[in-house]
Amino acid sequence: MPTRNLPNDPHLDHLRGQAKTLLKGVRAGSSAAIALAAEFHPVSTLADAQLVIARSYGFPSWPRLVRHLELVDRYSRSPHQQPVGGPLDTPEQRADEFLRLATLHYGQDDPARQRSAVALLQRFPEVARSNIYTQVVAGDVDGVRANLDQAGVEGGPYRWEPLLYLTYSRLDAPNQLEIAQLLLGNGADPNAGYLWSGLPSPFTALTGVFGRGEGDQPPHRHRVELARLLLEAGADPNDSQTMYNCGPGCPPPYDDVHLELLLEYGLGRGDGGPWHARLTAAHPTPRQLLEDELVFASWAGLLHRAELVLAQGTDPEGVGTRHPVFGGQRPYELAAVQGHTEIAELLREKGAAPLDEVHEVYAAAMRGETPDVDAALAARALARLPHLPVRAAEIGRTEAMQALQRLGYDLGAVSGGAAPIHRAALNGHVETVRKLVELGADPEVRDPTYGGNALSWAEHSRQQAVIDYLRDLPRGTGTR
Known part of the structure; x- marks a missing residue:
């Protein structure tokens, strides 16, 4: 049954309110409430509604959900x-x-x-x-x-x-x-840790050793030696926050030190350790950790990391690989569309299914080939991956810009918090920035979060070549 994630820092009163609302909705004939009840359990009493709420979040019963919230409260910290x-x-x-x-x-x-x-x-x-x-x-x-x-x-x-x-x-x-x-x-306790503001991915001692994360914090200067001490003492290697902090949760460059060490001590195997036992449905299984890592490695073009994960027998078509952070795409789709050829070939060798017709269109456009498609297929492509030009600009795929425009994408549009020119500028892809301007993208377009233009994005990451190019542009360049 499909389930949803608990809200951050969940509270019992809020979930009780959801159950009461569900019960009222069923009694009032709400189609959404009736559909939810049909999916998980018939609702005629408040206890029935509580069971539906619990199951919708992946818990087998309301008492199990309550127990989970008690554990969150016990381990939650907000340093x-x-x-x-x-x-x-x-x-x-x-x-x-x-x-x-x-x-x-x-x-x-x-x-x-x-x-x-x-x-x-x-x-x-x-x-x-x-x-x-x-x-x-x-x-x-x-x-x-x-x-x-x-x-x-x-x-x-x-x-x-x-x-x-x-x-x-x-x-x-x-x-x-x-x-x-x-x-x-x-x-x-080698598995000592806490839940950061109640989030269900524990910040363990291992997490602290490896550092990084969204602020790209440095690892401990004894990261390998300390990590080995912890693992030898019984720290479980299926450490979800370490995997996030050293993967999709941090900026490049990447190394595989953490992954090699965790694999050596059993990442992807076992029962998930004490934190998985505590958090159950709210915490990924060892298999899911490897599947998610394969998705990330395929997206980021990390060949050695993909090899390490596939060597553990990870299924490239596993159910856990449809990771929402990457648009629900399979590892092979991510690698093939972005031109990570060696990873794509490896995934096919390991049993990945071929691309569908929409992803064939994406792959052709990313190679710089103008896809010959009818209006219906083009519309499907634009609807399925609206952020594709932003990603192409982010990785400096200059040759894709005109092909994506011909396919129907607006290269000046803000999508997912940034326009293509912002991401290209941030990462120093001056030729991509130049091509976007030639194709009509406005370098003065502002992102919705910080209100920055392309120049401010380049200045933020000290991309001098992009800064020089943008400063030399005549006023009004790119506006339409």
Whole structure:
């Protein structure tokens, strides 16, 4: 049965309200409510409606959904919402400020925070000895030894275990590997983690070691050694947030260090570990993690990553491969359309089905060939992938621009938060920017989020060749 994702930071009162609304809708003859009940369970009582709501989110019963929400509440943390720069009048305030500054929290992380942590430590050296959490981050191995009875105790400003403060710290502190061994040998949980504002992908100790993510945070300087220590101690390699942070959740360039290590220790196998057991339907299975990784590797053109995943026996036609982030396309469709030829050939060897007629049109256009199609097929193509020109510009597929325009795409239109010229400028594809302008795209078009034009996108990523080209354009170029 098709299911939907729970809202971010879900609350029981909200879901109870959904059940009451469903029951009212069924009694009032609402077609949407009746269809939902028909899909999951007949509704005549509030208990029936609660069961439908639970099943629609992938849970077998209402009590199981309630239990899930209790777990979310137990593990939810919001470190990014804790401000810094407050009073430093007491030892406790100074210790908490030090920990907030020294660690990643995946909000507005900034290297300046770590520099401020060092400055605070220089001003108040005693902060390093405040408690086991500051000792871990400052590298005070003797202090940690004296407090090993607290190796698995939550505390500090984020209510984290000491191991999390160590793995999320980005200070250049000594003794990190020795301290990690001491903690793990004295009760620290190698699967320690938390749910960032209640989201169902746990930020584990492994997640902290590998860093990256949407803000492209640096990994721990001992990422491989620390990760191996955690995995040897029993950390489950099916780590969904690490896979996201080092994959679709971060910008290029990419390496495969995390993937090779996690595969070595069983990524894609087993029962998913304690976090999967806790979160059940809200958390991907080991197989789904590999399927999603194959989708991403095919989209991004990462041949070695695709080889690593396919070597595990991952089915290129698996049900999990229709990933919504990539328009519901199969790995082979993503690779073939974008011209990632080696990946496409590998996927076909592993059993991927051929392209349908719409994707054949896309592939031809992306090669720079003007597709000879009737109006109906062209309309289907435009409707299915409205963002294709943006993606083509993002990867610098200059030869595709005119073919896509002839197919019927508006190369100046904003789609998915940006126009093609914005993405080309951001990534430094000056020839693509030039071609878009020649074809009538307006370099002054503004994106809806930041209100930036093509020049501001280029300036944001310091793409000097694009900046120079755009600044030299006569006023009014590209406008229609």
